[in-house]
Amino acid sequence: MLAYPHINPVGFHIGPIPIHWYGLLEIISFVIGTVWLIRRGRRREWQWTRDQVLDLEYYLSVGAIAGGRLGYVLWYDLPYYLGHPLQILEVWNGGMSFHGGLIGVILGCWAYGRKYRRSTMTVLDFVAPAAPIGLGLGRLANFINDQLFGRVSHLPWAIVFPAGGPQPRQPSQIYEFFLEGVVLLTILAVYGRKRRPVGAVGSLFVLFYGLFRFLVEYTRQPDIQLGFVLGRLDMGQILSIPMIPIGIALLYWSYRGGFESPSNEPPGDTA
Amino acid sequence: MMARPEDLAAHASAPLGAEGAATRRFTRIVIALTILYGLWAAVLSFRIVVEQQAVRQHLDVALRVRPPGPFASVRQARAKARNFVTRLNHAFPRNPCARGPAFVLAPPTAIPRRDCLVVIVPGLHRLHVRAYDTQGHHMDNIFERLNPPPRRL
Numbered sequence: 180m181l182a183y184p185h186i187n188p189v190g191f192h193i194g195p196i197p198i199h200w201y202g203l204l205e206i207i208s209f210v211i212g213t214v215w216l217i218r219r220g221r222r223r224e225w226q227w228t229r230d231q232v233l234d235l236e237y238y239l240s241v242g243a244i245a246g247g248r249l250g251y252v253l254w255y256d257l258p259y260y261l262g263h264p265l266q267i268l269e270v271w272n273g274g275m276s277f278h279g280g281l282i283g284v285i286l287g288c289w290a291y292g293r294k295y296r297r298s299t300m301t302v303l304d305f306v307a308p309a310a311p312i313g314l315g316l317g318r319l320a321n322f323i324n325d326q327l328f329g330r331v332s333h334l335p336w337a338i339v340f341p342a343g344g345p346q347p348r349q350p351s352q353i354y355e356f357f358l359e360g361v362v363l364l365t366i367l368a369v370y371g372r373k374r375r376p377v378g379a380v381g382s383l384f385v386l387f388y389g390l391f392r393f394l395v396e397y398t399r400q401p402d403i404q405l406g407f408v409l410g411r412l413d414m415g416q417i418l419s420i421p422m423i424p425i426g427i428a429l430l431y432w433s434y435r436g437g438f439e440s441p442s443n444e445p446p447g448d449t450a
Numbered sequence: 451m452m453a454r455p456e457d458l459a460a461h462a463s464a465p466l467g468a469e470g471a472a473t474r475r476f477t478r479i480v481i482a483l484t485i486l487y488g489l490w491a492a493v494l495s496f497r498i499v500v501e502q503q504a505v506r507q508h509l510d511v512a513l514r515v516r517p518p519g520p521f522a523s524v525r526q527a528r529a530k531a532r533n534f535v536t537r538l539n540h541a542f543p544r545n546p547c548a549r550g551p552a553f554v555l556a557p558p559t560a561i562p563r564r565d566c567l568v569v570i571v572p573g574l575h576r577l578h579v580r581a582y583d584t585q586g587h588h589m590d591n592i593f594e595r596l597n598p599p600p601r602r603l
Binding site: 253254255256257258259282331342343344345346400403404405406407408409410411414417418421425428429432436437438 | 469472473476480483484487488491492494495496498499500502503506583584585587589590592593594596597600
């Protein structure tokens with residue numbers, strides 16, 4: 180059993196304002212993701228200007244926050260929020276859903292695509308490889324914040340999380356950091372280096388995130404207000420299951436050329 | 451060679467023609483299935499939260515108001531447990547997600563396992579409480595005590 184490294188959730192102070200690690204890691208991931216996308220946008224096959232990328236970040240942020248919050252309300256605690264509707268706006272009190280956030284991001288890509296005359300799948304392809312940066316650092320922030328820990332376990336690397344009681348638990352946030360962050364980033368970065376059919380990179384993100392999240396959820400403590408929801412499955416798994424066939428279907432469709440433009444000649448393809 | 455803006459727009463715009471129609475149909479099917487699945491998940495979640503809240507409240511009550519031990523004999527412990535279960539079932543007559551009572555008395559050797567059930571097990575030192583969630587999985591008393599239900603009974 181490993182000891183929980185007591186990390187002060189407050190990283191430092193700027194005057195009287197405490198800066199929490201959670202917020203700091205979110206900001207760091209946002210900055211890294213933005214810088215990476217600006218560099219990616221300069222590549223010949225993309226040719227997105229810095230301002231276009233920054234505008235995209237705005238659409239994605241609004242989509243992720245609104246979708247993440249509404250997803251949490253809808254799929255994780257609707258009876259509570261029906262009784263306390265104003266608390267839906269209190270995002271600072273916690274309660275975000277990745278799956279809602281993903282839908283919000285897709286809608287953001289769609290809205291952005293309409294503005295810049297790009298297809299939704301093209302925008303998704305562009306942004307997908309940067310997403311694991313935020314996801315991975317977010318899981319590290321969960322670990323530092325002593326939240327979203329794993330199930331009770333007696334594995335040698337199980338950790339006693341102070342908020343989880345005296346029983347050792349799976350460090351599921353670290354598993355998620357590794358799979359949804361490091362591994363997914365590597366897969367998408369390596370796969371996305373070459374020109375792929377339109378929609379392929381975004382589809383791969385959907386497929387592998389769904390797969391990794393489904394697997395890791397077996398080690399994660401289900402939300403207390405829900406427990407298990409269908410046999411041995413928790414809500415994270417219920418929401419991740421469709422991502423796998425949808426990811427495969429989108430990948431198939433993209434390799435079939437379904438998302439390509441009529442010319443089938445992407446700009447900058449001089450080979 | 452740099453791409454011209456019009457090439458970029460052509461590349462980025464939605465496909466046209468027969469292929470485009472097939473893609474639109476494919477996209478609509480994916481969106482429709484996603485919406486239907488999402489609604490089903492929301493309904494499932496709503497039902498589970500309501501039922502789980504009830505069983506969490508039952509467990510919370512049982513842990514808070516169980517008669518204190520130790521007991522003089524096994525017989526006394528059993529009598530206390532029986533009386534406790536009767537009182538609980540009288541106060542909370544409905545099992546939130548299964549047939550039968552919400553609370554049962556059981557010996558340590560034959561603890562039943564059923565959805566939304568709170569089992570009281572007599573012991574010489576104390577009455578033990580074991581609860582099962584909406585899917586029949588053993589609930590964690592320590593974790594539940596650390597995070598009591600929002601509306602305690």
